[in-house]
Amino acid sequence: MTSGLLKLCLFSILCLSLAASAGSPPRKRAWITIGDAAFRQIKTVAPELTSIESRQVRVEDGSEKVHAVVLDEGKLVTIAAAIHQRMGQCGGFMYHASESEARAALDRRRFVLPARLYGIHRRDVVEPILANMQEKPIESTILALSAFTNRYYASKSGVEASNWLLSAWRELAAGREDISVALVAHKGYPQSSVTLTITGTDLADEYVVVGAHLDSIISFGMSETARAPGADDDASGVASMTEAIRALIDSGYRPRRSIHVIAYAAEEVGLRGSQDIAKQFKQANRKVAGVLQLDMTNYKGAPNDIYLLTDYTNAAQNAFIAELVGAYLPELKLGYDKCGYGCSDHASWDAQGYPVSMPFESSFARDNPTIHTSRDTLANSGGQTAHALKFARLAAAYMVELSF
Known part of the structure; x- marks a missing residue:
């Protein structure tokens, strides 16, 4: 090869390399x-x-x-x-x-929370609502959500799942002028969070927040077409929350404080949807009486029925949750556990200084072994929703007592 030809080849290779580099988008x-x-x-x-x-x-x-x-x-x-x-x-x-x-x-300051009196005050309202709650609607919601290919925050079916839930909640709220249902868009990904708000009668600027995450994921090979039914993680939490909403609306209940229910987008990739919403609440200086998170409610893997997480939650509100269980669900056994940093959307609210609790379906050592796989189906949670109904009833009691 001549010297001139060698130089031409080297120049061509350099040009191709530069072109390839220029054509490759920088990693985000x-x-x-x-x-x-x-x-x-x-x-x-x-x-x-x-x-x-x-x-x-x-x-x-x-x-x-x-x-x-x-x-x-x-x-x-x-x-x-x-x-x-x-x-x-x-x-x-x-x-x-x-x-x-x-x-x-990393600068996790401990906010001074407003003093409030927790207690059991509305048995006359709560008990008929709990008696009207059923397993079948929970099952229907879990099956509908887990039928989507996946509910991944970046996928088309993740968007479709948000739109489906928006329609389902609007149907529940039909005829109630004090109830609004909306999508919350997030920057950087297509899936929206879904919210339902029952406006309070005389303390409308104070909120009782109940949430569950809408998205689903599999551990390896996540893509647009990957099958991630997420029946337990966390269609079950959304379904328990939805049944609590249905029962409250059917009863005609009108809260003093506003009840704000949220199905969060993008929990599985760093609590992104809940962080956006909790930060918005903080920036708007909104008053929040309390926050409850339902992340996985339908797999009973341990002896107790409900496990309260004690880290990144509020001790006073956890004691109130235990009081609610004792008053309205006395047949249930209550346990306690920890889940570590950022394990679910409750951490987003805790980071903003709001009192938050997360009741969980099992001890973490014995949680659902199928989550984050294509096997997370209703059938693999025993084909039943009796366990999820316990959490739905707890959520309904929480919403009524705290919104009074």
């Missing part, structure tokens, strides 16, 4: 905050990750080391999978749009 960066135990686990599958800042964060019953980490956004599903596979839990991290937001999230 993401920032997350993650608990130390989960961080050590994901380092085994993504050793290149490094913590840009770490801090010891105080919780109700102790403290936990939390890291701020920068990574390729495409790694989020891999990280969620690793946490689920190695630690047996959902979530485990919180997504942030910038480095400054991630660093700020």
Whole structure:
């Protein structure tokens, strides 16, 4: 090969390389905050990750080391999978749009919560509502949501699931001028959160919030066509919440405080939908009497019926939840557990200083083994919704007593 030809070849290769580089979109960066135990686990599958800042964060019953980490956004599903596979839990991290937001999230200040009196005051209203609640509507909602190919936050079927729930809730609210149903759009992905608000009669600017996440995921190979039914995680929570709404509306109940029910988008990739909404509440200086999260309600894997999470939740409200169980569901056994940093959408509200509780279907050591797989179906939760009905009744009692 002549010298001139060699130079031409080298020049051509260089041009092709530059063109390929110019044509390749830059990888989108993401920032997350993650608990130390989960961080050590994901380092085994993504050793290149490094913590840009770490801090010891105080919780109700102790403290936990939390890291701020920068990574390729495409790694989020891999990280969620690793946490689920190695630690047996959902979530485990919180997504942030910038480095400054991630660093700020480590500054977990303890807000002074307004004093309030919890108690059992509305047996005359609550007991007939609970008696009217049924398993069949819960089953119908779980089957409808799990029939979507998936409810992934970035997929077409994830959008369709939001639109389906919007229609279902509008049908429940038909004829009630004090009830509004809406989509909440989020920046950066197509799935919307869905909200239903029953406006309070004389304390309309105070809110009782109940939430569950709408999206679903499988641990590996997530795509537009991947099958992720998410019947337990978390169609069950949405279904329990929906049955509580149905029973309240059917009873004609009109709350003093506004009741705000939310099906969150994008929980599985860093609690993104709930973080947006909780931040909006905080920025608007909205008063929140309390927040309840229903994430997985239909798989009874442990001896107790309901397990209250004690970390990243509010101790006073947890005691109130226990009081509600004792008063209205005395046949149920109550247990306690922890789930670590950012394990579900309650963490988004806790980060903004609101009192929040999360009752869970099982102990975390014995939770549903099919979640984040194509086998998370109603059949694999025993083909029943008796367990989810317990949480629906608890949510209804919570909404009535706290909105009084």
